[in-house]
Amino acid sequence: MDRLIYTAMTGAKHILEQQATTSHNLANATTTGFRSQLDSFRAVPVLGDGLPTRAFVVDATVGTDFSTGSMQSTGRELDIAIQGKGWIAVQKPDGSEGFTRHGSLKVSENGILQTHSGLNVLGDGGPITIPPDVSITFAKDGTVSTVPSGSRPNAVEVVGRLKLVNPPEDNLVRGDDGLFKTKDGASVDSDVAVVVAGGMLEGSNVNVVESMVSMINLARSFEMQMKLLTNAESNEAKASQILALS
Structure with missing residues (x-):
């Protein structure tokens, strides 16, 4: 008993x-x-x-x-989705590095590329700055290019490259803020094998x-x-x- x-x-x-x-x-x-x-x-x-x-x-x-969720086409130029394994690196409020699959991005008043919740999206050299009055495109390798409004399509300027990472899944933990991080909190090197798709978002799994x-x-x-x-x-x-x- x-x-x-x-x-x-x-x-x-x-x-x-x-x-x-x-x-x-x-x-x-x-x-x-x-x-x-x-x-x-x-x-x-x-x-x-x-x-x-x-x-x-x-x-x-x-x-x-x-496991990955379903892909949803939005047609929005600031929406991106990771195809297969990988993560988008962002800068948390305390300055540490976090990882997310939420690819609905925006440009802040100061021209910084951010997530929907206002976190800076990291590039290979830090946060990415977007000039005003431009159209934005994302290449498969995460390269961010802009075209000034009213200019010819061939007037393309590369402003940065997203930091795309793919750390081992057994080394990832979910934080209270919903972002993932490494167990020791260390940053992760970029992975050139991670591929993104522009104008799309990944749904929940x-x-x-x-x-x-x-x-x-x-x-x-x-x-x-x-x-x-x-x-x-x-x-x-x-x-x-x-x-x-x-």
Whole structure:
């Protein structure tokens, strides 16, 4: 009975946490470039006096599904999408380097190329400056070119190249701001093999149907854990009655 209570109690607790993760994924089903979060359970024995009959159920390290999302054509000149593996390097508010797949970019009032949330997009030499009154194009290798408004198409000027990186996925962690970073927080060198597509955005890789089914299964699992606790309470009450009669 002791083992049953510990298993059911911790199982119910972490099912609620897994439901929160699934709800978070569903809430970001339409977020550009979002990578769904993964949860898994593992058993941990309770150490202490007495027989080792008790075990906790805890969440294993939360992981990430790095599979690519669907490509969506927008026709907007400041929209880009990574084709296959890779990330866009951005400058976080603390000056460190972060990685994102959200390619909806903009130009700030000061002419700095930024993400939709206002973070500076990094180039090979730092933030990229865009001159005023120009049309912007992105090459497959991340080269940023501009053409002054009203000029001939051959009056192209290269203003920089996006810093495109592809660090090992097992070395990436998701921050509280939604950006990814390396486990040690170090910057990563550019990868010339990363390819971008202009005028497109990558959708979320969340499978809505699978997530909804997971929510239903988790709800049923939670009910089962509650029934186990109820049964344990009932068994304890009956045991106490038997002991009292004896």
